[in-house]
Amino acid sequence: MPAYGVANLLAQADVARDAASGAVRVDHGCLVLDATTDRAGSCVGFSHERPSEYTLTAVVERISGVDHFDLGLPAGWRRALAALDELSGTSELVSLQTNANVPDRMLLTPWRLHTVTCRVFGGEVLHLAVEVDGREMVHYEGPLDRVPFFEGAKDPAAFFARSSATSAFRVHRLDVAPLDWRKQPQPTSDALDSARQAVESMVSSLRSQRVKPGDKSPPAHKLWRAAAQSIDDPARHWVLLDAAVQQAAAEGDLALACQAAADLAKNFDADLDLWNAKWLSAVLKSAKNPAARKALGVELLRQVEVAVALQQFALAEALVSAGAAMKSLPVEVLKELKIRGVEIGLWRSQTAAGQKALATSPDSQDDHRAAGLYLAVVRNDWAAAADHFGKCGETEWADLAAHEAKAVGADDDPVAVGERWWGLSAKAEAPLKWWCLERAARWYRLAPPNGSAKTKATFENRAKLLARQRKTSSDAFRPRHPIDALRIGDRWYKLYESPATWKKAAFACGGLGGSLPIVKTLEQNLDLVRALTSGTSGSERRTCWLSCTDQLQEGDFRWPDGSAVASGFTNWHPGDPDNAGGGQDVGSMLVVFEQGKIKSEWYDEAENAPHPFICVWDD
Structure with a gap:
C-alpha cells in the first residue's frame, strides 16, 4: 500500500471472487454477512497490499x-483473529476474544452501529490492540x-470479515491505513484538471449507462471501485470519488454517495461543506412520494x-442540515435530526480542539483539558481521558472519568456519582451541560430500587429539573428508542427476533436506554401482546422475556424498580412460578396466536433459555 491514503476495502470487495463461505452480498456499498447453514459462517476476504x-x-x-463477528488481522507471516462476542471455544489470548470475561453481554448490540478499531504494529514482538466504541478490550x-x-x-x-453461522451483520465501513498516516492536502487545480482529462472518457461512458432495477453494480458503484484502485494517485482519486458521489446522487443512492464522500473526507484535508450541501440537495430531491x-x-x-461512528462530523452535520431543510420528511425523522444536530455540534467542536491538542503532544493545562474532553465526550475512552484531566488539575473530571472507565461494582454508590455529574453540569455551558446531565441520569438509573427516603426525594427533585432541561436540549444525548420502534399506548416497543438469553437481552435493551417489558396492568399486558404478534397471521406461538426476576429471593418475583410482581396485575400460567427443576429465576410470556384468537400467559424459566425479546421505552 502507498504511504498515501485510507483504503476502503469494501470498495474493492469482489464477492464472487473472494467469498470463502456462507452467504455474502454487497448492498449499496455495504457488506452483508447473512446467517447461513454453512458451519464456517459467512466469510469474505480482502486481498490488499498492507x-x-x-x-x-x-x-x-x-x-x-x-453470536460472534470476526476480523482476520494479517501480521507478518501470521494472521490473528479478533472475535467479538464469541460464545464458544477457548479464550486464548492470541485469538483476541473480546468478551471472554463478560459472557452475559454483547459488545455488538442489535440496532446500533459499533466502531471496531484494530491496531497491528511491531515486528518479532507483536502488538495487537482491539477497541470497541473507543474502549480498549484487548491488548496482546x-x-x-x-x-x-x-x-x-x-x-x-x-484481511477477512466473518460472521457466525447463526448471526448476520452489516459492515458499513472497513478501512485500512498506515499507522502513522496523516491526511493529504487537496490536489492543486492543475493536477485536478489533468486528472479530469485523463478519466473523462471513462466517466462519460459510465454516466451514459442506464440504471436498471436491481443492478448490483450501477455506474456510481463502478466509479467508486475505480476510485479505490487509484489511491496511489491523489488527484485521480479525488476526481473519481467526486464523480462517484455526483453519479450516486443522480441515481438517488444516498448510502453509496455517503460512502464515497466519506472516502474523500478521510483522505484529504479540505473544506467540503459547500460540496456536501450541493450533492445532498440533489440526492434528497430524488424522493418523489411519501413512501x-x-x-x-x-x-x-x-x-x-x-x-458519527467514523468521526466524520462535517459530513454528519451536512446530512442533518440537508434533511432538516426537507420539511416533507416524516415528523419523527425531523425531530431526530434536530436532536442529532445538537449532539453533533458538541462532538465536532470537542474533536477539533482535542485532536489539535493531541497532535502537538499536549503540555499546557488547556491542551490536556481539551484532550480529556475529546477522549471522554467523543471517543468514550475514559481511562485515557482521566490521565489528561489529572495532568491539568481537573480532579473532579479525572475522578469521574476513572469511575466511568471501570465496571460498576458493589461498593459503588451510583447516586453519589450521579450527584457529582450533576454538580459538574452546573459549571458547564450548553451543550456540554446537557451531556453532563445525561451522565448523571445514567448513574441514577443504576441505583438500587429500594433506596432510602432521602434517595427517593433526590430522584424526584432531579427528575423534575431534568425534564425541564430536556425541553431546552430537545432530548439531546438522551438514550432514545429506534426510529422504527412501534408506538402502542404511552410506550415504544421494538421486537428483536433472534433468540438471546435473559441477561444478554436485558443488557442489549439497557444499552439503548430501554428495558425488557415491565407489565403492571392489563392494558400493558395487551400492549405487549400486540407488539409481540404484530404482523403475524395463521397459527403461531411466540415467547418473549419479561424483566421480572426472583434472583434475590426465591419465589418473590420483582420488577426492576423493586416492586413486587404479586402486588399488581399478573398473568401467570396456572401453577407458575414453580421453579420446576430449579434455577427458573426469570419471567417470560408465551402468546398463542391462532385464527384471530390470542391467549397469553407468563412462565418462570431459566435465564439461559434463549428467546426473542422486546425492548420497551416510556414516552
Whole structure:
C-alpha cells in the first residue's frame, strides 16, 4: 500500500471472487454477512497490499443473532483473529476474544452501529490492540510466532470479515491505513484538471449507462471501485470519488454517495461543506412520494450514524442540515435530526480542539483539558481521558472519568456519582451541560430500587429539573428508542427476533436506554401482546422475556424498580412460578396466536433459555 491514503476495502470487495463461505452480498456499498447453514459462517476476504503497521477500522451493525463477528488481522507471516462476542471455544489470548470475561453481554448490540478499531504494529514482538466504541478490550504483546494462523479468506495474506453461522451483520465501513498516516492536502487545480482529462472518457461512458432495477453494480458503484484502485494517485482519486458521489446522487443512492464522500473526507484535508450541501440537495430531491421520502429519511438517519461512528462530523452535520431543510420528511425523522444536530455540534467542536491538542503532544493545562474532553465526550475512552484531566488539575473530571472507565461494582454508590455529574453540569455551558446531565441520569438509573427516603426525594427533585432541561436540549444525548420502534399506548416497543438469553437481552435493551417489558396492568399486558404478534397471521406461538426476576429471593418475583410482581396485575400460567427443576429465576410470556384468537400467559424459566425479546421505552 502507498504511504498515501485510507483504503476502503469494501470498495474493492469482489464477492464472487473472494467469498470463502456462507452467504455474502454487497448492498449499496455495504457488506452483508447473512446467517447461513454453512458451519464456517459467512466469510469474505480482502486481498490488499498492507503496510507492516496499520489500523483497521470497521463500522458494524448486528442484524440478527447473538453470536460472534470476526476480523482476520494479517501480521507478518501470521494472521490473528479478533472475535467479538464469541460464545464458544477457548479464550486464548492470541485469538483476541473480546468478551471472554463478560459472557452475559454483547459488545455488538442489535440496532446500533459499533466502531471496531484494530491496531497491528511491531515486528518479532507483536502488538495487537482491539477497541470497541473507543474502549480498549484487548491488548496482546508477545512473540509473533505465538500467534497461530487463523483460516478464513482464500488468500492467506488477506484481511477477512466473518460472521457466525447463526448471526448476520452489516459492515458499513472497513478501512485500512498506515499507522502513522496523516491526511493529504487537496490536489492543486492543475493536477485536478489533468486528472479530469485523463478519466473523462471513462466517466462519460459510465454516466451514459442506464440504471436498471436491481443492478448490483450501477455506474456510481463502478466509479467508486475505480476510485479505490487509484489511491496511489491523489488527484485521480479525488476526481473519481467526486464523480462517484455526483453519479450516486443522480441515481438517488444516498448510502453509496455517503460512502464515497466519506472516502474523500478521510483522505484529504479540505473544506467540503459547500460540496456536501450541493450533492445532498440533489440526492434528497430524488424522493418523489411519501413512501420514498420516509425510506429516504430512515436512510438519512442511518448515514448520520455511520458518519458519527467514523468521526466524520462535517459530513454528519451536512446530512442533518440537508434533511432538516426537507420539511416533507416524516415528523419523527425531523425531530431526530434536530436532536442529532445538537449532539453533533458538541462532538465536532470537542474533536477539533482535542485532536489539535493531541497532535502537538499536549503540555499546557488547556491542551490536556481539551484532550480529556475529546477522549471522554467523543471517543468514550475514559481511562485515557482521566490521565489528561489529572495532568491539568481537573480532579473532579479525572475522578469521574476513572469511575466511568471501570465496571460498576458493589461498593459503588451510583447516586453519589450521579450527584457529582450533576454538580459538574452546573459549571458547564450548553451543550456540554446537557451531556453532563445525561451522565448523571445514567448513574441514577443504576441505583438500587429500594433506596432510602432521602434517595427517593433526590430522584424526584432531579427528575423534575431534568425534564425541564430536556425541553431546552430537545432530548439531546438522551438514550432514545429506534426510529422504527412501534408506538402502542404511552410506550415504544421494538421486537428483536433472534433468540438471546435473559441477561444478554436485558443488557442489549439497557444499552439503548430501554428495558425488557415491565407489565403492571392489563392494558400493558395487551400492549405487549400486540407488539409481540404484530404482523403475524395463521397459527403461531411466540415467547418473549419479561424483566421480572426472583434472583434475590426465591419465589418473590420483582420488577426492576423493586416492586413486587404479586402486588399488581399478573398473568401467570396456572401453577407458575414453580421453579420446576430449579434455577427458573426469570419471567417470560408465551402468546398463542391462532385464527384471530390470542391467549397469553407468563412462565418462570431459566435465564439461559434463549428467546426473542422486546425492548420497551416510556414516552
